[in-house]
Every structure is written in structure tokens, then in C-alpha cells.
Amino acid sequence: MSDIAATATIERRPVTILTGFLGSGKTTLLGRILRDESHGLRIAVIENEFAQPIGLDNELKPSQHEHGHSHDKASGRAACVAEITETTNGCLCCAGKGDFVNLLHTLSENIQRFDYVIIETTGMADPGFASVFLGDPIIKKNFYLDSIITVVDARNAPSHLDEPRNRTDDAGFIILNETVEQIAYADKILLNKIDLVEGQKIADLEKKISLINPVASVHRTQFSNVDIKSILNVKLFDVKQLMNRDDGFLTFRPNRKHDDDIVSLTMVAVEGVDANSVEKWYKEWRNDKSIQLYRTKFLVRTKEKQKWVLQGVAQQMESYYHGPWDSDSIESKFIFIGKGLDVEAIATSFYQAVGVEISYMPLAGITEDDGFNSLIRLFGILFILYAIVNPQKSWDLATSPYFIALVSLCVVLRYFYTKYNDPSAKDKILQSKSH
Known part of the structure; x- marks a missing residue:
């Protein structure tokens, strides 16, 4: 057993969080970790997806491609993988946080099956969700946060860093700059894709990064290639240092949210597709000036029954x-993630160029906790407090026909709210025969 595995046999399991903006190279890094069996660890993997739950990244693993380069392939699941779980019910920092806590509780019941946990966040995640490792008693008992590793796209990060760190909208909510937050929370930073950027620009970016986070070490990488032992079981997470950079780390901050303009679009075709037609269409479509494209991922079944992949980050692409x-x-x-995505226009132009019927899911923004849930929780808390003070009266109230009618009304309203606002419930077929 390796030194890393030997030190991981303690009761609590170490957790590494891999974060970074869309297309920075997180999945490539995770693939390297899972293929490198020298660490001797049985790893439980938690993946958080911003886009609809179609499992595209899992279909592409374990083979990794980036910038047109092909890396070593392995057949089947890597031997070190104990479990892979995909969470798609919103960002871990937002609506998905409750599911994430429940998932860690479930993992704690089978903790003997693995030695280590790696969490790959969505590119839109605020790593502040890491506070659950310090606040939840079940999680504290079974896990500890080893480190937060942030992967930074050297080519595209400067444009994100030039945006305001945290601006306020008309309703008083703080709109997060996710790239800045991911750097600020990092214990170690991988400055990735340096082969695509000139040396002076890399140095300038490193200066910007050091102003945001002067504590984290920065390592230049290509294709997320790094010594695995330098990022696993390194015990870099220090809550005191983090509190110096963000004194609100351990507090509940309901006034923080993501940019509502950033949305995801998922399209599905059931017919065999011509890959050349798709690539030609994509190259023309991405030049639309009204679109700010962050990430694209295509997994295509060609007419020849071959698997064809297109990956895009901003204006870069490979196939x-x-x-x-x-x-x-x-x-x-x-999958498309970005701003200014017009679902009807995209679906129609795709059909015109590729010649197949498509189904699509309506635009899905980052899922925030909706007001209906908050109202129900508040009502429940008030009723519990009332029951503690007046147990007999609360029982009489709970069994009254008026109360039963009110609860029934809430259930019915919730049903229709979910039915007409859940994107997955609105999937429909776009018929474009007339075009």
C-alpha cells in the first residue's frame, strides 16, 4: 500500500474538492487521478453537473482528450473507483446543497468501501458549500476536508477576472463572480492550458491570482498534468486562513446568487447524425455576437454508428x-452553457443545417431555492415552536378541518407549481418540417 493509502486508513475519510470555471480542465484532472493507481486509494467520486442529467462526462471517461490531444485509454472503470455519484439538482452551493449533505450521510454508512472522496463541482459552483464539513455533525464525524484544488483556464480566466467581483442587482442580491470565488477559496491552484497563452500574459494572470489569494500555491500545467501525490492527502485546508480571506465562510448568506442570465440548453437527436454537418453548423453558430458561450459538449451517434465528440470552451473547440x-x-x-441562448433559434438552425428532428429541454438556469419551499419551511418552524409552547392547542389546531384544508391546498399548489416550472417536465419535440 502506498504512503497516501496508508495515511487514509484512519476513521475519517479525507475529501478533496476539485473546482474551477466551466471548461477549465477539472474533468481531465479527475480522469488522471482515477487512471493513476499508484496512490492505492479506493475513491468515491461525487460529480455535480450544471446541465441536464444526461451523464455526458461519464460517457467520455476514462479516455481524456483536450486541445486535440489524445491521452492514454483504459477499458472500463478504473480499478481505484469505489463509487461514482452524479448530482444534478442544482449547484452544491444552492438548491443542490441539501442533496449533497444527504449523499455524504449515505456515504458515511458505507465508509469501509472507500478510502477517499473527490468532489468535482459544476463550473458555476461557489466553493463556500465546503462549510458543511465543519457544521454538520455526521459529516464531521466521518469526513474531513483535505484541500480545495482550483483549476484555472489560463486563456479564458482574465476576461472573467475583469468582471466585478460581486455586484448587486436591483433586488439587493449579490451576483457572484464564480471565477474569483473559486480562486479565493483555493488551497492550491492549477494554472492550466498555459500552452495556449504567451509567457507575459501568464505572469500577469499569476499576479491577479495572488492579489485574490496570496496563500495558495500556483502550479502551471498543460492538460491538467500534475503529480497526483501533490494534490491528494496534502492536508492543506486551514479554516483560520480561509476565514481571514472570507469571514462569512461559516455563516448562512441567502442574499448571494448566481447570474440568472447564465443558462444551459440540452438537445437530443434520436436519428443518426452527420458529424461534418454538426461541426460546420457549430462553427458558424458560435460566431453569433449576441451569444456569450462558456461551454459546449456534444456526444454524437453518427450515421455510421460511430461515437463522435465535440468539446468547446468559449471560442475554442475540438472534435x-x-x-x-x-x-x-x-x-x-x-449541451450548451452560456448567455443569450435563444432555444427556438438554436433548435431551428440546427435542424436546417443537420437535417434531423430534435427534442430539447427548456432553458435551465442555476437552480436556486424557490420562495415556495422557503415559505413552507417557515410555516413548519413556526408550527413546531407553537407546539412546544402550547402542545394541546397545537394538537387541536392540527386536527381541525380548516388546518387540514390549508395543508391540502398547499400540496395541490406545490404539485402544479412543480409540474409547470420543472424543466424536465416540459420536454417536447420540435417539429421543423416546414423549414
């Missing part, structure tokens, strides 16, 4: 064949 189509599903999958 490659990934072997024969070996999935039971016949669906080609397309």
Missing part, C-alpha cells in the same frame, strides 16, 4: 472520434 457507438441508447446529446 474527435471516440470509437464505435456501444451504448444501448440511440440518442445523440448536445
Whole structure:
């Protein structure tokens, strides 16, 4: 057993959080960790997706491609992987936080199955959700936060850092600059894709990073290539240092939110698709000046039953064949994340260029906790307090026909609210025969 594995056999399991903006190279780094069996660890993986739950990243693993380069392939799941869980019900820092806590509780019941936990966040995540490792008693008993590793895209990060750190909207909510927050929370920073940037620009970016976080070490990388032992079981997380950079780390901050203009669009085609037509369409479409594109991921079943992949970050893109189509599903999958995405225009132009019918899910912004849930929770808390003070009266109230009618009304309203506001419930087929 390696030194890393030996030190991980303690009762509490170490946790590494991999964060970084969309397309920075987090999944590539995770793939390297899972293929490198020298660490001797059985790893439980938690992946948080911003886009709809179609599992595109899992379909592409374990083979990793970046900038047109192909890396070592492995067949099947890496031997070190104990479990992979994908969370798609919102960012871990927002609506998905409750599911994340429940997931860690579940993992704690099977803690003997793994030695280590790695969490790959969505590119839109605020790493402040890491406070659960210090506040939840079940999580504190079974896990400890080893480090927060932030992957920074050297080519695209400067434009994000030039945006305001945290601006306030008309309603008084603080709109997060996720790239800045991810750097601020980091214990170690991987400055990735340096092969795409000139030396002086890299040095200038490192200066900007040091102003945001003067404590974290910065390592220049290409294709997220780093010594695995330098990022696992390194015990870098220090809550006192983090509190010096963010004194609100351990407090509940309901007035912080993501940019509502950033949305995801998922499209699915059930017919065999011509890869050349898709790539030609994409190259023309991405030049639309009204669109601010952050990330694209295509997994295409070609007419020849080959698996073809297109990955895009901002205006960069790469495409490659990934072997024969070996999935039971016949669906080609397309994910777009960015601003200014007009779902009808995209779907129509796609059909005109590619010539296949498509289904699509309506635009999904980052899921925040909605007001209906907050109201129900407040009502429940007030009723519990009332029951503690007046147990007999609270029982009489709970069994009264008026109270029962009110609860029934809430259930009905919640049903219809979910039915007409849940994006997954609105999936429909776009028929474009007339075009």
C-alpha cells in the first residue's frame, strides 16, 4: 500500500474538492487521478453537473482528450473507483446543497468501501458549500476536508477576472463572480492550458491570482498534468486562513446568487447524425455576437454508428472520434452553457443545417431555492415552536378541518407549481418540417 493509502486508513475519510470555471480542465484532472493507481486509494467520486442529467462526462471517461490531444485509454472503470455519484439538482452551493449533505450521510454508512472522496463541482459552483464539513455533525464525524484544488483556464480566466467581483442587482442580491470565488477559496491552484497563452500574459494572470489569494500555491500545467501525490492527502485546508480571506465562510448568506442570465440548453437527436454537418453548423453558430458561450459538449451517434465528440470552451473547440457507438441508447446529446441562448433559434438552425428532428429541454438556469419551499419551511418552524409552547392547542389546531384544508391546498399548489416550472417536465419535440 502506498504512503497516501496508508495515511487514509484512519476513521475519517479525507475529501478533496476539485473546482474551477466551466471548461477549465477539472474533468481531465479527475480522469488522471482515477487512471493513476499508484496512490492505492479506493475513491468515491461525487460529480455535480450544471446541465441536464444526461451523464455526458461519464460517457467520455476514462479516455481524456483536450486541445486535440489524445491521452492514454483504459477499458472500463478504473480499478481505484469505489463509487461514482452524479448530482444534478442544482449547484452544491444552492438548491443542490441539501442533496449533497444527504449523499455524504449515505456515504458515511458505507465508509469501509472507500478510502477517499473527490468532489468535482459544476463550473458555476461557489466553493463556500465546503462549510458543511465543519457544521454538520455526521459529516464531521466521518469526513474531513483535505484541500480545495482550483483549476484555472489560463486563456479564458482574465476576461472573467475583469468582471466585478460581486455586484448587486436591483433586488439587493449579490451576483457572484464564480471565477474569483473559486480562486479565493483555493488551497492550491492549477494554472492550466498555459500552452495556449504567451509567457507575459501568464505572469500577469499569476499576479491577479495572488492579489485574490496570496496563500495558495500556483502550479502551471498543460492538460491538467500534475503529480497526483501533490494534490491528494496534502492536508492543506486551514479554516483560520480561509476565514481571514472570507469571514462569512461559516455563516448562512441567502442574499448571494448566481447570474440568472447564465443558462444551459440540452438537445437530443434520436436519428443518426452527420458529424461534418454538426461541426460546420457549430462553427458558424458560435460566431453569433449576441451569444456569450462558456461551454459546449456534444456526444454524437453518427450515421455510421460511430461515437463522435465535440468539446468547446468559449471560442475554442475540438472534435474527435471516440470509437464505435456501444451504448444501448440511440440518442445523440448536445449541451450548451452560456448567455443569450435563444432555444427556438438554436433548435431551428440546427435542424436546417443537420437535417434531423430534435427534442430539447427548456432553458435551465442555476437552480436556486424557490420562495415556495422557503415559505413552507417557515410555516413548519413556526408550527413546531407553537407546539412546544402550547402542545394541546397545537394538537387541536392540527386536527381541525380548516388546518387540514390549508395543508391540502398547499400540496395541490406545490404539485402544479412543480409540474409547470420543472424543466424536465416540459420536454417536447420540435417539429421543423416546414423549414
